[in-house]
Amino acid sequence: MAQHVGSHLHPHSHPASTFFFTATTPSPTSTTLSPCRFTFPSISVSCSSPSSIPLRHEEGQLQDDDPVSSLHLEPISSEDHFDRVVAEAQHQQHALLIVWMAGWCRKCIYLKPKLEKLAVDYYPRLQFYSVDVNAVSHKLVARAGVTKMPTIQLWKDSKKQAEVIGANKTYLVINEVREMIENECTM
Structure with a gap:
């Protein structure tokens, strides 16, 4: 089962989230648990509201810079x-x-x-x-x-x-x- 431990910031890099997982290694006589650490980079997404997007400058015509x-x-x-x-x-x-x-x-x-x-x-x-x-x-x-x-x-x-x-x-x-x-x- 995975547990989120917290966020971790690397100096001079983007923020990342650190997750610790407990891995199970089956054996014939017992089960061994060992911690594994994974770091995933954060992703930043920005969206514009539809009202902030210019549809056209002249009716019926899109401009090259219109998204x-x-x-x-x-x-x-x-x-x-x-x-x-x-x-x-x-x-x-x-x-x-x-x-x-x-x-x-x-x-x-x-x-x-x-x-x-x-x-x-x-x-x-x-x-x-x-x-x-x-x-x-x-x-x-x-x-x-x-x-x-x-x-x-x-x-x-x-x-x-x-x-x-x-x-x-x-x-x-x-x-x-x-x-x-x-x-x-x-x-």
């Missing part, structure tokens, strides 16, 4: 949540891109990081969301008219304006989604 290359697709977890998101977008006069996916869908898994990168190009004009069809009611999935995975829908003014079914190769789907956004969103 953000993708935006997380915000999950929608219920029909009520879906209704709130759609109503809020209408109130703010924003469009939504909703990706209907499933954890078992290989194309969904491949497509998601590409859509997260695409989200950067349209933020904040267009909000990107995801819905796991296995985590929400079938009623919501049917209401949205989703029959295949992945389905990428553009919603504006509380109505579905267009959709892309992700049956093609990922780069073709991304091109179709980009074209859908450009055709439907005159922002």
Whole structure:
């Protein structure tokens, strides 16, 4: 069993944690215990809050020094949540891109990081969301008219304006989604 004895600082080096372990060496007649000492270097990690990261200097364009290359697709977890998101977008006069996916869908898994990168190009004009069809009611999935995975829908003014079914190769789907956004969103 391991015991943490304390911290140890080496002069002219980084702080490290020292752990003492008791090792058991089996023998035919008895068990011998001997102490072992291990020193692990400490690791320092710093994180920035999302609000402190500049997304872009000009809408639709990332600068070379910007650390953000993708935006997380915000999950929608219920029909009520879906209704709130759609109503809020209408109130703010924003469009939504909703990706209907499933954890078992290989194309969904491949497509998601590409859509997260695409989200950067349209933020904040267009909000990107995801819905796991296995985590929400079938009623919501049917209401949205989703029959295949992945389905990428553009919603504006509380109505579905267009959709892309992700049956093609990922780069073709991304091109179709980009074209859908450009055709439907005159922002």
